[in-house]
Amino acid sequence: MTETLKPDNAAQLREAILWAVDSATPLELMGAGSKRRLGKPVQAEMRLSTAGLDGILFYEPEELVLSARAGTSLAVIEQALAEKRQMLAFEPPDYGALLGAAPGQASLGGVIAANLSGSRRFRAGAARDHLLGFQAVNGRGELIKSGGRVMKNVSGYDLCKLMAGSYGTLAALSELTVKVLPVPEVTAALVIDDISPDDAVRAMNLAAGSAADIGGACWLPEAVAERAALGRPAGEGGPALVIRLEGFAPSVASRLQSLAALLGAAGPARTLKDEAARALWAEINHVTLLSAGPGRVLWCLSLPPASGAEVAGALAALPDHELMLDQAGGLIWLSLPEGGNDQAETVRAALAPCGGHAALIAAPASLRSTVPVFHPQPQPLRALSRRVKESFDPHRILNPGRMYGGV
Amino acid sequence: MPAPHQDVLARRAEIVRQLSRIVPAGVIDSEAGMRPYESDGLTAYRQLPLVVVLPETRDQVQRILAYCHQEKIRVVPRGAGTSLSGGALPLEDGVLLSMAKFNRVLEIDYDNRCAVVQPGVTNLAISHAVDAEGFYYAPDPSSQIACTIGGNVAENAGGVHCLKYGLTTNNLLGLEVVLITGEVIRLGGKHLDSEGYDLLGLMTGSEGLLGVVTEICVRILRKPETARAVLLGFQTSRAGGETVAAIIADGIIPGGMEMMDRPAIRAAEDFVHADYPLDVEALLIVELDGPAAEVDYLLEKVEHIARDHGADYVRVSRSEDERQLFWAGRKAAFPAVGRISPDYYCMDGTIPRRRLPDVLAGMQEMSEHYQLGLANVFHAGDGNLHPLILYDTNKPGDLDKAEAFGADILKLCVEVGGVLTGEHGVGVEKRDLMPEMFNETDLAQQGAVKCAFDPDNLLNPGKMLPELARCGELRGMHVRGGKLPFPDIPRF
């Protein structure tokens, strides 16, 4: 069995990486390990977990800032924030169930390293937009930092952006400082039943481009809508469009009205309030509505939102598919039976007319090692990405190959 | 600045000839013609460039950079030249690459809520282009009428609405970039998030050191239904600061939250006649935006909080004109201060908000020590301070004193947990202060990133980063042979 090193502090983390450099031992980097099955499998003789780097360093609600060691459990952080009625506005989704791990395991470092964000992404930004500063050990075994603890955080290159979404291929994060925001006073969801994908995308465009300031918009085809907590009798209602509104009570009430008027042509609308709206959104955000698990794979496509219906239409040709549109049409979740490179090419070809990228989020290791998990990059971008990798990890010991060959 | 390459200076005529081949009607090499380019918004620094070139197409930019790369000639990109940190300061042996002719809005895509523009388009022109349909581009630097979106990307420009709507980096979807080799990369597009490393995020705020931006896709937003502002006057800056904290602690994120101190209030009032109160130590402008129901509800809350914290002046805008007038004073604060002092030096530090009273007190002491006046405007929502140091170039020693004063302020910002720059960039101005914030290893990592893009250090050298290690030297620094047993690290 592969050994796992679990340093307790940044000094030990450094020591471990220096050893790996000296002995040319590639490391598989992880936080709590909840997303080990995301990305290409890493061929490494040793694992390095930052789960031992635990604890909130400071939390100042009035400054909207929290700092924690990378291994701190996300659940612990969310609990501390909830006590002050604050939250991570990028809504980190929990892919535990999708990836065959227990839910609730994620660490802050892992969420940031994978740049995971939820349904509010198009309005509130991604994890990358909320990372203010970090400390990490690069592949030379050096402790580095960038950013700060203030909202306008950057002097020099914004390395926070590079860290977010680098899947541990550049440096092992040890400390993170993130921006936090108030929890909305109320949450509501407007539901329009029986709506085609074309009408739904038109409605989402209209809503997202309106002053209603929506905080989520999602289209569920009939089979998926059947499983969702939409508060309707089984077997009735067809495909559903749901739009989330959040904020102060008088504001949400007023926006619900104007939004329903704006979307009048799309069909009669009904409203889910508070707990009902939040429960529905948890299902959407954590992607628990699509078939996953043995025999199935899950793709995630990012695309220009107005093209949502067109791309969904192209993907509908794939046998035994299930999908849903999130982020006002800008994100498609797609569940398919296990397939190989042909499937990857078909999925990615659907994006060719409009642009965007597709990642294979959940799949068995055998597939993830043969199919390009992340969208292939053209030259000279590919070469540049390699040079960026090299600038942090010249010996290629940190999660080699997890994102791309050479990266 | 880096010592000029004598061989490049000696080849000037040949370089001018080659550039003229690439851009036949777009090369300026006369001293008089180059004079307007000798400095940017940081006018204390001046230098004539080797030559100015104004390309009009991406192809020309590619050929210029490829040529400079091959001939090892330095290049300084320039937008409108409003940088306050000397980011666009020319180099004696450097080609000044003006992007001014890239001034077209290429596409407006309302369905996808974005606009594709060339880098020389001004910030305000983007909002104007989409205004009729009820949209706008959110980041609004006070210089928005003049500064270019390319310059905004390079400096990660902000404005008065950052707390709620973010800086430039939070409002970009895609970039087209020409690397120093002349190669073109496209980052992002009309979709969100990148497929690999977030190089779009890295490019933003990179101050022209990593590549030349030739096309930008920005997010546009629907204008809020209503916006109203309230002026709040306090007898101490501490009371003003505490009000800001209390508003945020109450779960309110205002569209804008700006603070001015007494000298800044007076200067702005004399200039713009916004009817600001003159008998307060601190004036806060809080703007709420959204549906009318929300704005009314929150205005009441804010007013309440302010009174609880000692506001003795409260005035809510009653019309759009009045709201604009509230802002006109704030947005004209720099030129207004320019009227009361022969020269001013604008600083740009960021601090944790709650340290404001300490920092203001510290700056007051410095002002007495250096015998130079000071006016303060403050993006209170996000902790970004703009102290304006008043001095007179014609008084011997004044400029040196102003610079020393400025450096002391920034050191204080870092000391209390802030950073050297909020939105104006490091440039030449703060380059040598970077070690106040970062140690050698941090800076070496920054240098290594530069090497990944521009190993010969040709793009805007001498800005942002102190002396760089040579790129080849960054590899294999720590290989020490023998194995480390790491006995203390738990393993499983």
Ligand SMILES: Cc1cc2nc3c(=O)[nH]c(=O)nc-3n(C[C@H](O)[C@H](O)[C@H](O)COP(=O)(O)OP(=O)(O)OC[C@H]3O[C@@H](n4cnc5c(N)ncnc54)[C@H](O)[C@@H]3O)c2cc1C
């Ligand atoms: C009165 C006044 C008020 C200001 N208020 C604000 C404010 O509120 N908020 C704020 O953030 N800033 C403010 N600024 C600063 C300045 O306007 C911004 O930094 C602006 O983004 C600079 O844009 P520019 O087009 O003038 O760029 P320039 O000054 O020409 O260049 C700035 C930097 O960008 C690089 N650059 C320019 N174009 C490109 C390109 N196409 N590709 C690569 N690199 C490029 C240059 O090399 C340089 O390093 C203010 C300035 C003034 C004079």
